[in-house]
Amino acid sequence: MSGRAERLMSGDLLPWIVMLAWILAILFGLMLLVGANFGEALSGFFNGAFGGRRMAYLAATLSRATLIVGMALSVMISFRAGLFNIGGEGQLVAGGLVSALVAILLPGPPLVVLVAAILAGMAAGALWALLAGVLYLYVGVPLLVGSLLLNFPIRYIASYLVAHPFRDVPSGMLQSHLVPEATWLAYFPGFRLDIGILFIVATSIFAIVYSHTTVHGYQARLNGLSADFARTVGLPVRKLTLQTLAMSGAIAGLVGAIAVFGMHHRYIDGMLVQPLYAWTGIIAVLLVGMIPWLVPLSGLFFAALQTGAAGMERAAGVPKEIALVMQAVIILFVASRVSGAILSARSSGTRGGDDV
Amino acid sequence: MHAALNNIRVAFGPLVAVDDVSIAIAAGEVHAVVGENGAGKSTLMNVLFGLIKPEAGTIEVEGVARNWASPQDAIRAGLGMVHQHFMLQEEMTVLENIVLCGEPVNRFGFVDFNRARQKLADGFREHGIVIDLDATVGGLAVGQRQVVEILKMLYRDARLLILDEPTAVLTPQEKDRLFGILRSFAASGKSIVIITHKLDEVLEIADRVSVMRGGRLVSSGPLGETSKDRIAREIIGGDLPPPLKPAARTPGEVVLSVRGLRAGTRGWVGPLSFDVHAGEIVGIAGVSGNGQAELIRALAGLAPGVAGEIMLNGQPVDRLDVGGRRRTGMSYIPEDRQRAGLALGATVAENANAGRDDVSTFSRGPFLDRAAMASFARGLIERYRIKVAGPSALASTMSGGNKQKLVVGRELARGTPLVIAENPTWGVDIGAIELIHAELLRMRDQGHAVLLVSTELDEILRLSDRVLVMYSGTLSEPIEAADADRNRIGALMTSRTDAALRSVA
Numbered sequence: 104m105s106g107r108a109e110r111l112m113s114g115d116l117l118p119w120i121v122m123l124a125w126i127l128a129i130l131f132g133l134m135l136l137v138g139a140n141f142g143e144a145l146s147g148f149f150n151g152a153f154g155g156r157r158m159a160y161l162a163a164t165l166s167r168a169t170l171i172v173g174m175a176l177s178v179m180i181s182f183r184a185g186l187f188n189i190g191g192e193g194q195l196v197a198g199g200l201v202s203a204l205v206a207i208l209l210p211g212p213p214l215v216v217l218v219a220a221i222l223a224g225m226a227a228g229a230l231w232a233l234l235a236g237v238l239y240l241y242v243g244v245p246l247l248v249g250s251l252l253l254n255f256p257i258r259y260i261a262s263y264l265v266a267h268p269f270r271d272v273p274s275g276m277l278q279s280h281l282v283p284e285a286t287w288l289a290y291f292p293g294f295r296l297d298i299g300i301l302f303i304v305a306t307s308i309f310a311i312v313y314s315h316t317t318v319h320g321y322q323a324r325l326n327g328l329s330a331d332f333a334r335t336v337g338l339p340v341r342k343l344t345l346q347t348l349a350m351s352g353a354i355a356g357l358v359g360a361i362a363v364f365g366m367h368h369r370y371i372d373g374m375l376v377q378p379l380y381a382w383t384g385i386i387a388v389l390l391v392g393m394i395p396w397l398v399p400l401s402g403l404f405f406a407a408l409q410t411g412a413a414g415m416e417r418a419a420g421v422p423k424e425i426a427l428v429m430q431a432v433i434i435l436f437v438a439s440r441v442s443g444a445i446l447s448a449r450s451s452g453t454r455g456g457d458d459v
Numbered sequence: 460m461h462a463a464l465n466n467i468r469v470a471f472g473p474l475v476a477v478d479d480v481s482i483a484i485a486a487g488e489v490h491a492v493v494g495e496n497g498a499g500k501s502t503l504m505n506v507l508f509g510l511i512k513p514e515a516g517t518i519e520v521e522g523v524a525r526n527w528a529s530p531q532d533a534i535r536a537g538l539g540m541v542h543q544h545f546m547l548q549e550e551m552t553v554l555e556n557i558v559l560c561g562e563p564v565n566r567f568g569f570v571d572f573n574r575a576r577q578k579l580a581d582g583f584r585e586h587g588i589v590i591d592l593d594a595t596v597g598g599l600a601v602g603q604r605q606v607v608e609i610l611k612m613l614y615r616d617a618r619l620l621i622l623d624e625p626t627a628v629l630t631p632q633e634k635d636r637l638f639g640i641l642r643s644f645a646a647s648g649k650s651i652v653i654i655t656h657k658l659d660e661v662l663e664i665a666d667r668v669s670v671m672r673g674g675r676l677v678s679s680g681p682l683g684e685t686s687k688d689r690i691a692r693e694i695i696g697g698d699l700p701p702p703l704k705p706a707a708r709t710p711g712e713v714v715l716s717v718r719g720l721r722a723g724t725r726g727w728v729g730p731l732s733f734d735v736h737a738g739e740i741v742g743i744a745g746v747s748g749n750g751q752a753e754l755i756r757a758l759a760g761l762a763p764g765v766a767g768e769i770m771l772n773g774q775p776v777d778r779l780d781v782g783g784r785r786r787t788g789m790s791y792i793p794e795d796r797q798r799a800g801l802a803l804g805a806t807v808a809e810n811a812n813a814g815r816d817d818v819s820t821f822s823r824g825p826f827l828d829r830a831a832m833a834s835f836a837r838g839l840i841e842r843y844r845i846k847v848a849g850p851s852a853l854a855s856t857m858s859g860g861n862k863q864k865l866v867v868g869r870e871l872a873r874g875t876p877l878v879i880a881e882n883p884t885w886g887v888d889i890g891a892i893e894l895i896h897a898e899l900l901r902m903r904d905q906g907h908a909v910l911l912v913s914t915e916l917d918e919i920l921r922l923s924d925r926v927l928v929m930y931s932g933t934l935s936e937p938i939e940a941a942d943a944d945r946n947r948i949g950a951l952m953t954s955r956t957d958a959a960l961r962s963v964a
Binding site for chain 2: 316317318319321322324325328329331332333334335336337338339
């Protein structure tokens with residue numbers, strides 16, 4: 104092997120190959136354990152992720168991908184600016200809850216109600232993210248801590264609201280009443296997939312364009328690359344921080360609204376928390392190193408992993424928890440890459456220490 | 460101790476840092492290794508000390524071929540290295556630091572500090588070292604800390620000492636003391652290797668000089684067979700530019716006026732009062748850590764002062780943030796180009812356009828005008844002769860000197876009435892130093908006010924029209940350039956103004 108190819112292997116490709124090897128090894132190990140048929144399991148996986156009668160499973164994958172990609176975009180915008188907003192879950196819940204309540208309480212023509220509810224959901228997500236930003240800038244609570252902890256109050260506020268004042272009591276479940284049927288997002292003809300995905304396609308385009316071509320995205324990224332640098336050259340760091348957090352939170356809020364009007368048609372306790380959309384979004388962003396155009400693909404990959412695993416369980420009896428195991432391997436891989444990058448930056452990044 | 464490196468080659472990826480270099484260090488000599496940043500001198504010495512494994516070549520110590528698995532092997536064989544950044548435990552005493560990892564143990568397993576004291580006392584007598592073994596390292600001056608580092612090696616019976624830029628943080632007096640100790644070491648048969656870029660120090664202390672450029676050894680021989688000019692030419696690979704001849708000063712209006720400024724934690728720096736006029740360079744000399752960083756942060760708005768007022772162009776700027784002050788008429792060349800001066804993960808063009816006030820010249824509505832950004836960056840690259848692939852190359856791909864030229868170019872291009880330069884040539888090569896100095900003088904001659912804060916006394920003396928010396932958070936009276944001499948400033952750098960004046964008078 105030539106020196107160049109060797110470097111390429113060790114530098115870029117090797118970790119990916121190692122990760123794939125781990126995933127495959129765990130996969131086959133588990134299959135052996137339960138005595139499954141490899142071929143059946145594999146076809147079950149692909150059928151579960153992309154097939155089904157009238158493409159029902161593909162619709163499920165895309166529908167899950169809608170929410171994961173949306174959350175990933177929200178995370179990407181704040182992470183690229185160096186703002187470790189890991190409170191996407193809280194912002195998602197705030198958006199879903201508020202948009203559902205607005206749609207239930209606000210009278211008027213369905214389209215107006217829908218638009219108002221979505222905007223209210225986005226505003227709620229943005230405000231919840233801004234709260235973490237204000238705590239960070241003016242009180243000194245680290246963003247990582249503040250945004251994470253703010254996940255809990257909103258979760259319990261939502262639980263309380265759908266358990267008491269706004270509970271659909273006859274249903275016997277902890278959930279709100281249905282939003283008016285006329286506000287439900289339409290399905291694509293002949294396909295069990297709502298048009299919420301179009302909102303996320305638009306958001307993806309917005310996020311990619313914003314990151315690469317706007318002055319705001321440029322300045323935010325400089326802040327993300329070096330906060331010291333951004334301060335020193337006089338960028339409006341506080342303003343950038345709050346605006347970026349608001350944008351990130353608004354996208355999370357939009358995702359919450361899509362989940363309400365496209366999938367559940369009401370707010371059900373835990374519907375946005377248990378599937379771990381926000382956390383999967385974070386992994387999806389870190390896996391591709393925050394590169395904007397790869398984020399939607401990464402989100403789709405994770406959605407397919409989860410629905411495919413369910414298909415594998417149906418077809419070959421391989422437990423679907425295997426998807427979680429694979430995600431855990433990916434997290435380990437991402438964590439080692441991130442910490443590796445931090446370590447190498449530290450060793451070479453001493454004061455002006457660029458002497459070789 | 461005699462040591463030799465034979466045909467050493469080290470490569471980092473495609474970059475060959477050291478290319479087929481052979482060098483021999485004789486017992487009892489002081490061997491200076493000089494060269495620009497990136498010439499490979501530190502890398503070569505890291506090979507000798509076992510920190511880097513060479514791709515090819517052999518290491519020989521006292522006639523025996525060695526293959527270090529780690530620096531521990533080298534230490535056991537009698538080598539010692541003092542790094543540019545000291546490795547000391549601040550909370551522990553001098554003695555504890557010295558014996559760390561080599562503690563003398565009595566037969567009950569306890570550390571026998573008395574034995575260590577005795578051993579060190581012999582060394583102190585022999586080399587004329589004075590230090591309080593029971594002082595806490597955190598309370599020591601930089602020069603004393605360096606002595607602690609050297610004592611660590613003395614205690615371990617190192618017979619070959621490698622010092623990486625040992626005088627970078629020392630006052631002239633501390634430097635003299637260090638050189639005294641080193642000479643005494645050499646006289647007792649120890650070998651000393653000094654990595655440095657200060658030629659005067661080479662002439663003062665070295666027996667033998669090795670010059671490196673671009674990873675290769677240019678020359679190696681006794682000091683007597685070469686000259687300062689020749690070494691300088693070998694370092695930069697050409698002739699030195701003619702010395703700078705500043706035009707006569709014609710100071711104008713007051714641009715920066717500081718009155719009663721207190722900065723730092725609980726305002727420990729200050730109160731400071733001084734003016735900088737248009738068309739002059741005011742130099743602030745001093746050993747680092749005496750409040751210069753706090754002063755600059757307060758002026759730039761990075762950490763607003765505790766008390767006092769700052770007037771820029773006749774306007775109070777105390778309440779403005781960094782951006783506001785810069786728009787009022789201030790540019791700032793920070794010392795730390797790796798973190799504050801540049802965003803290394805961004806491209807050259809992205810770095811060059813950051814912090815420009817006229818955002819509209821490189822944007823259309825909310826969108827960036829990439830072409831305008833690139834052409835502005837290309838202008839800086841040409842004007843400052845920055846060696847880089849182009850505007851879209853990452854800033855991290857440039858060498859230290861080129862990074863610094865980009866920072867200086869970006870800040871000076873703003874053409875603001877006030878320029879604050881903080882150690883603007885720290886750790887850059889001679890070519891870049893000349894260019895940066897010439898640019899600062901050009902700004903002065905064009906009527907800009909320049910505040911130069913530097914720990915390099917030579918730089919201060921070379922450029923400044925007036926010199927202020929900072930010590931322990933206070934400033935001396937201004938000294939006119941004509942009256943500034945090294946000894947007087949050196950004394951002011953280490954003691955309070957009044958005491959220093961008395962000792963000089």
